[in-house]
Amino acid sequence: MSSRIGRFDLTEPQQSRAYDVLMRLPVLAWSTGLAIVSAAGLERYASAADPALPRAIYSVNVAMRLSVIVYLAILAATVVVRIQPMAKARGAEPRISALIGTFLLTVVVLFPRRELSLTAGCVSTLLILAGNALAVFVLVRLRGSFSIMAEARQLVTSGAYRYVRHPLYLWTTMLLVAQIAFQLRRIANEETLLTDVFPEYAKYRQKTARIIPGIY
Secondary structure (H helix, E strand, C coil): CCCEECCEECCCHHHCHHHHHHHHHHHHHHHHHHHHHHHHHHHHHHHHCCCCCCHHHHHHHHHHHHHHHHHHHHHHHHHHHCCCCCEEECCHHHHHHHHHHHHHHHHHHHCCCCCCCHHHHHHHHHHHHHHHHHHHHHHHHHHHHCCCCCEECCCCCCHHHHCCCCHHHHHHHHHHHHHHHHHHHHHHHHHHHHHHHCCCHHHHHHHCCCCCCCCC
């Protein structure tokens, strides 16, 4: 008997156990692989750390790297133990959106690296540490209900979910807002310098959009 609610099929997931297991493999391989790479990176960092580096900064950097490993390990564990979905979104769009939303930011590793000042490096490390800690807390609360795709396994309304329906996305949103704010500040600083150095830059600014032609 088929039971459908809107775009959701309530019977198909129960009849496709093999498909559900198969769909765990990409995330499991991704999280496990990154955890191994991160562990190797931590070992390299510990063996090559500058002896002159303040102990507090060294400890924070190690804690940040450990938090990444713990997060990835818990992510892999939740994928393994998660229960079979009761319902899942139908069609390609929910799956494509979930995959892009999850993995798009990983392309930042392809961007040129830039050395940060000591202060900026400490702030960045603390933000990563806090974000990973929050993600670990939420994943532990979700346990077998976690999924990348839009799938219904078990309703969780306790812990962080008591206050926010999507706590995992909350931190990402906060980081995005902070990222945009600092990028806008960088733009302002660069334009101030260019105006001081190049007198013709003021005229150039008047006829050229800052980021989006015709809008901003």
